[in-house]
Amino acid sequence: MKKIKDLILKENAIFNLALGLCTSLAMSNKVENAIIMGFLVFIILLISNVIISLFRKLIPDNVKIPVYILIIGTIVTISEILVQNYIPVFYKAVGIYLPLIVVNCIILGRALSHASKNTVFSTIKDSFKIGIGYIIAIVMIALVREILGAGTLTLMDSTSALTGFRMVYQVLPKGFNLVFFQSPAGAFIALGLLLAFLKTKKEEVDANN
């Protein structure tokens, strides 16, 4: 429990450093899309950072960034092809934001600050921490936006063809939703309110210690 709290309040790349915002705001209109995006970012982060960590002694310091971008780009391209051909539902949901994972600051940031200096094992641990923190953050934004904006909670809708059952729940009574939160403007305000809430929580936790 304490670890989850730390993951949300202290070590979260989105909430503390505002990294990787493009994908997380764009894909947070439905909880389902948020889970898909979080999962893809997590996988790409893990694989590319492990590769970078494996080759960290071979890559010269002055061409570090271009080489890292190439490695990340290759992994993203591979996942683009795989997702497009094997899970077209995912591809339809994420659209242009899948190739944009290449320039997601979280992945390059972790590569520069952690994977380029540490062993593979510690990189895997770090990727799990950052990746799960990312998934928690994007799902939290999506929860606020979908419940307030559409009044529903979609866990499986477009992916139901894969799993065989649908999971869409009506949370708010019909007519009580604010469509505003589904719009891009609502995404910014939802994130702003969420950040303010987390700041309050963080101060409470700090005061208790």
Next chain:
Amino acid sequence: MQIINILIQQVFAENIVFHKFLGLCPFVGVSKNKTSSMLMGITITIVTIMASIISYLIYQFALVPSNTEYLSTLSFILVIASLVQVLQILLKSYFKKIYDMFGIYLPLITTNCAVLGVVLMTARGAYPFLEMLIYSTFAPLGFTFAIIIFAIVKERIELSKDIPDNFKGMPISFITAGILALIFAGYVI
């Protein structure tokens, strides 16, 4: 007439920051004052236009004929990264004055989703060349417009004493961006 349509669409209604969420990192990070946000906007505009043209040519004349469209993401990011490097070297050795102004913003652009996003949307063949050029000029101009307005509002907010403690810093920036996005979205309705 069509140009005006694209202009209104790209700068206001479908602004890349407020509608597509592209380029949020510099939007939040660099917008500390008017001048720096304007310079960032201009740099992004120039790099986007050049990168779009090169990527369009690469896509049409290299990737499509050889049936390797799946390499587009990888080659576009390479184009952007090397373009930034070349620009940096050229400016540093020939236009020292301009380099002093734009120098610090250039490396940031390699990992900027606004540039790659616009290039991905335009260069992958949906538009004829001229329309692509107009599109990739106005889209980053929309970014420049948005970041300058945001910086002006933010300068005021920094001075304000009425903001609750918990909203200071990032939270209030995002709420400001949300209200701005609402104004920009007004052009759609």
